Amino acid sequence: MVTLKQLAKELNVSISTVSKALNNSEEIGEETIKRVKELAELYNYTPNKVALSLKQSKTKTIGVIIPNILNHFLAKVLYGIEREATNLGYNIITCISNESLEKEKGSLKLLANGSVDGFILSVAEETQIKNEIDHFKKTISQGLPIVMFDRVAHDVMCDKVIVDDFDATYNATKDLLRENRKNIAFISNINDLSVGKLRERGYSKAIQELNNQEPLVLKIKKKDDHQKKIKAFLKSNKTVDAIIAADSSSGIIAINTAVNLGFKVPKDISVIGFASRADSNHSTPRLTTIRQHAKEIGAHAAQMLVDRLQKMHLNEDVKTKIVKTSLVKSKSTLK
Secondary structure (H helix, E strand, O other): OOOHHHHHHHHOOOHHHHHHHHOOOOOOOHHHHHHHHHHHHHOOOOOOHHHHHHHHOOOOEEEEEEOOOOOHHHHHHHHHHHHHHHHOOOEEEEEEOOOOHHHHHHHHHHHOOOOOOEEEEOOOHHHHHHOOOHHHHHHHHOOOOEEEEOOOOOOOOOEEEEEOHHHHHHHHHHHHHHOOOOOEEEEEOOOOOHHHHHHHHHHHHHHHHHOOOOOEEEEOOOOOOHHHHHHHHHHHOOOOOEEEEOOHHHHHHHHHHHHHOOOOOOOOOEEEEEOOHHHHOOOOOOOEEEEOOHHHHHHHHHHHHHHHHHOHHHOOOOOEEEEOOEEEOOOOOOO
């Protein structure tokens, strides 16, 4: 790849002159600008963004690391980040950690070489299980701010965007109790994630506080046959008359399995799950959902990072933005 130095040598001018000419500086004459641009075009010259960022101390680019591109919620957050970043004059570079700690570390290291001004990320599952946070702290110490969303590391001092996971399941459980449900169960396949733990705590608190009942929890592992586990759970807990699912797939499978077992939904059993409008269409009847407003989360994350980048010299305290969920009633609960 041709460099500024090579262009300058061939044109017999200084590197500074070439750089200024390519940026249409008023200090350089029109004829010189024309000569420089023609040669640059001939050699298909493109600026080295890393070198440029080291000089300018900014790239106007944000690194985004998400754990799973196939996750509908995370994909919608990414959409929100990209749209808001564009509005604010920033580009994004996206990496997928695939729930791997090493891939997450590698992505941070790769982009922290001058390619980006800061990061927006959701913590990988393996990172949360192993509770490793040094790579985040090291990145921040290099002068690259991080905004975490959804799954966050609470011991890392950085800006965060989260939803009210605890309150969401606490209030959803209260809603089911208002339906006069007596035996409410909680099903989750995200037990190792911070959001899964908070959702279970919200459910458990409501059950113990308002219904004087011991929590009834089914935890499903990745390797498990989800449908088989939920079917066996419902068969062995025949008095269950309501379910709160910590994730969309558990909610959808719970409805469809209950119907196959002869339950009438919502007459015999009500089901609520964390899911989007699109997810709720995969069950019959349609799932009542706890909506997380993914695009809004993404927009807030982009706004917080850009604000941090523009005010870094102020050394402001880190902030946590809580996006309120919405309970969207559908046909899997009583009106």
